[in-house]
Amino acid sequence: MTAATTIGGTLSPASQGAEVLRAEGLSKRFGGLKAVQDVSFTHHQGEILAVIGPNGAGKTTLLNLLSGVYRPSAGRLHLMGRDVTDQPMEARCHAGLGRAFQIVRPFPEMTVHENVTVGALFGKPGQRLPEARERAWALLERTGLAAHADKAAHELTLLQDKRLEVARALATNPSVLLLDEVMAGLRPGEAQEAVALVRGVRESGVSVLFIEHIMPVVRDLADRVVVMDQGQVLAQGTYREVTADPRVVSAYLGTEEGLQA
Amino acid sequence: MSARQAEAGAPVRAAPRREITPGAALPLLGFLLLAALFPFLPLGSRAEFLLQIAFFTLVAGIMALSWDILARSGQVSLAHAAFYGLGAYGYALLLKAGLPWLLAMPVAALLAGGVSLILGAVTMRLSGMYFAIATLAFTEVVRTIIQNLPESVAGGATGLLVPALLGGNSRAQYALAWGLLAFTVLVSLAVRLTRLHFAFAAIRQGEETARVLGVSIVRFKLLAFFISSSLAALAGVLYAGKTFFINPLETFSLANSIAPLTTSIFGGLYTTLGPVLGATVLRVAEELLHNSVKDGYLVVYGLVLMLSILWLPRGLMGLRRNRKHGGDL
Amino acid sequence: MDLFVQTLVNGLLQSGLYALVASGLALAVGVVGIVNFAHGEYLMIGAFLAWAGSAFLGVDPLLSLPVIAVAVFAIGALTYRVSIRHVLLAPELNQMLLTFGLGILLQNLALMLLGGNTRTVTTPYQASSLQLGDLSVGGPKALAFGLAALLLGALYVVLYRTTLGRQMRAVAQNRRGAQLIGIDVDRVYLIAFGVSCALAAVAGVLVSVLLFASPTVGLVFALKAFAIIVMAGLGNLTGVLWASVLLGVSEALVQTYVPGGGGWSDAVFFLMIFGTLVLRSFRGAR
Structure with missing residues (x-):
């Protein structure tokens, strides 16, 4: 582990790197509801970026815009320097975007190893099956799932399921990994393991963008934080900067969640 | 976790128990061998009749297996009668246009495959009941179109005469049907053992x-449609060449969509052996019943479908071994 | 112009029958959450019961109609008890295939017991017609439309003005919520499914007078009912009315104005299904 990854609240040198993801004025309306409004941010190479905000702030909608589940009503999205706004999910995956879902979604009739093989096989064009199987094995070892390779996904614990979710996304060989509340539902000890897992992901050269509710996790992991409220970006900066921002404090107080959760 | 594994000294890369071994293909080979030997059995005076039943059992096997290949990609279709019919009509019309039968057969299959891409593109984003209804309606419309074309083109409601396949030699016809079933089995195995398996299964189990x-659903869903309906069209060619005469009502009958679906579910979905076994059992049951009642022998399919859904969701294949998830072919 | 008006009227009259079949299906889909592929078979049972009553007992179909409705309600309730109930929580695919199997079973049982012939019912008013100025309307057609309108009106009254109707709508909106406030969901499902089948059977009685009874008569009506509820939006009963009119009138127009239209009009529903589904899937969130 490098020093940079463990220091919470300070800008890691990595964030000075090339940009991997850039959102320009992303908006999404559902009928009259403005779920996401004019969101802009830049995500740099090797950076761990957290998106936080009270419930209903539009975080998951934003993630769905990034991964291509929704098309934005306005705005552009650039991935690795390419405009991918009009690209479908699979093309964004090929261009280097990986995603792990908040509610784990394993393929239920496949083994753990087969689940990861899908990512390894189709994440980038032109992969061959034997090599994909090998890479899946390597990822299972890296994420501590090798002993469970033959199990069906429903035989795993929640933490293992989350590891599978991450392993499968990593198998697509992404440049950026989107994580949707990976800590949700985990016990404190398990959350520590998950934090270590995310750090390991960044060390392997993958930039991470994650949504999180648990503030200590954000403090420990994030190089930079984007705070959302009511669909808009309220503040951006280091953990220390945004938590000192009075607008952020009041947004959280207003929802009774509290920043010290 | 990997540390714990190392401590236990167990091999981290033990082959998963689902890995398919060559031995898994033995029952299939056995089945094909038995089917190949069938015409050489002492069939007695009813040989011709039994051979005909066996012929249509092979056709049913092709239909069921080809339907299953499409179902593996999550597309539960009620349009199989349409592609069976398009194969039959395509073949008949190509012969009429002067093509030799050996050429007319694959061309008819590819044409049906081409038409299936249109249906596949339209139903791309549909699932569940919407998909089923759209495919059901598609079949009705193909039938309506063929029925309403001028009689000089496709015979209208009356139907078309088709020259007998292989000069009407029933052993040669049987051999051809066997060959096409073996071909379908090979295609099915190829789908099971290559990247297509992972693409289809992933789309079926969670499209988003x-x-x-990174799975390109457009490409793989359409590919499943193309493979499946081309094979179904080959079954239609066999039917047309065997019965000499085809008409829209029978060729595009809903029964031809129901049978492969029921057969695959009864035999064991998403396997190669299951649909083939199911076809054998159900086709024989159907023939037995057909002997005693004139109409309504399809009652077998309705009953088997209901009972399978209620009590045998994994089909015959599920009876073989008590596996949580099959590593079978 | 007269031909045009005549065509519109014919289409409108036909749509009454469609609405009857489709609202039954919409009830099963909306309340019970089951896409009943055997819906047309209950129509077929109704048609055959009407034929049997007329042929063997000499009872006019319109008189036997209430008895048939009750009888098929009971058959529907039984169907619910022995099969549907067991797959309520199963994947949609299993539900669909179960009712599909049921449909095949019923249709082929009818074929086995009654043969494939069509059976016609003769009534004294069969050839009658109503003259309204230049318009001429078949008596049975007008009668069928009137009855369908009456029954649909009654259905709406039940759904929106009675306790049972409120319970049905509550269950349709939120099964668990309805359970929590003490509604016997199982009973509501049973009644809704029974009524759904009974509506199909009533349509079947009318079909036996207008057309004939045969084992396969239900399929095409069921397909059209599917087209209608897909157009209306699943489980949307009000939408069923205008979708039925749209289908009935479009078919009539094709019949009148397209050369050889009689054969083509049965393909209209398909275009509607496709049009609706394609439009809906591309207008979706993606």
Whole structure:
């Protein structure tokens, strides 16, 4: 582990790197509801970026815009320097975007190893099956799932399921990994393991963008934080900067969640 | 976790128990061998009749297996009668246009495959009941179109005469049907053992997740449609060449969509052996019943479908071994 | 112009029958959450019961109609008890295939017991017609439309003005919520499914007078009912009315104005299904 990854609240040198993801004025309306409004941010190479905000702030909608589940009503999205706004999910995956879902979604009739093989096989064009199987094995070892390779996904614990979710996304060989509340539902000890897992992901050269509710996790992991409220970006900066921002404090107080959760 | 594994000294890369071994193909080979030997059995005076039943059992096997290949990609279709019929009509019309039968057969299959791409493109984003209804309606419309074309083109409601396949030699016809079933089995195995298996299974078990992992659903769903309906069209060619005469009502009958679906579910979905076994059992049951009642012998399919859904969701294949998830072919 | 008006009227009259079949299906889909592929078979049972009553007992179909409705309600309730109930929580695919199997079973049982012939019912008013100026309307057609309108009106009254109707709508909106406030969901499902089948059977009685009874008569009506509820939006009963009119009138127009239209009009529903589904899937969130 490098020093940079463990220091919470300070800008890691990595964030000075090339940009991997850039959102320009992303908006999404559902009928009259403005779920996401004019969101802009830049995500740099090797950076761990957290998106936080009270419930209903539009975080998951934003993630769905990034991964291509929704098309934005306005705005552009650039991935690795390419405009991918009009690209479908699979093309964004090929261009280097990986995603792990908040509610784990394993393929239920496949083994753990087969689940990861899908990512390894189709994440980038032109992969061959034997090599994909090998890479899946390597990822299972890296994420501590090798002993469970033959199990069906429903035989795993929640933490293992989350590891599978991450392993499968990593198998697509992404440049950026989107994580949707990976800590949700985990016990404190398990959350520590998950934090270590995310750090390991960044060390392997993958930039991470994650949504999180648990503030200590954000403090420990994030190089930079984007705070959302009511669909808009309220503040951006280091953990220390945004938590000192009075607008952020009041947004959280207003929802009774509290920043010290 | 890997540390714990190392301590236990167990091999980290033990072959998963689902890995398919060559031995898994033995029952299939056995089945094909038995089917190949059938005409050489002492069939007695009813040989011709029994051979005909066996012929249509092979046709049913092709239909069921080809339907299953499409179902593996999550597309539960009620349009199989349409492609069976398009094969039959395509073949008949190509012969009429002067093509030799050996050429007319694959061309008819490819044409049906081409038409299936249109249906596949339209139903791309549909699932569940919407998909089923759209495919059901598609079949009705193909039938309506063929029925309403001028009689000089496709015979209208009356139907078309088709020259007998292989000069009407029933052993040669049987051999051809066997060959086409063996071909279908090979295609099915190829789908099972290559990347297509992972693409189809991923789309079936979670379409959005599959897309996020880079699976191009357009390409793979259409490919499944093309493979499946081309094979179904080959079954239609066999039917047309065997019965000499085809008409829209029988060729595009809903029964031809129901039978492969029921057969695959009864035999064991998403396997190669299951649909083939199911076809054998159900076709024989159907023939037995057909002997005693004139109409309504399809009652077998309705009953088997209901009972399978209620009590045998994994089909015959599920009886073989008590596996949580099959590693069978 | 007269031909045009005549065509519109014919289409409108036909749509009454469609609405009857489709609202039954919409009830099963909306309340019970089951896409009943055997819906047309209950129509077929109704048609055959009407034929049997007329042929063997000499009872006019319109008189036997209430008895048939009750009888098929009971058959529907039984169907719910022995099969549907067991797959309520199963994947949609299993539900669909179960009712599909049921449909095949019923249709082929009818074929086995009654043969494939069509059976016609003769009534004294069969050839009658109503003259309204230049318009001429078949008596049975007008009668069928009137009855369908009456029954649909009654259905709406039940759904929106009675306790049972409120319970049905509550269950349709939120099964668990309805359970929590003490509604016997199982009973509501049973009644809704029974009524759904009974509506199909009533349509079947009318079909036996207008057309004939045969084992396969239900399929095409079921397909059209599917087209209608897909157009209306699943489980949307009000939408069923205008979708039925749209289908009935479009078919009539094709019949009148397209050369050889009689054969083509049965393909209209398909275009509607496709049009709706394609439009809906591309207008979706993606």
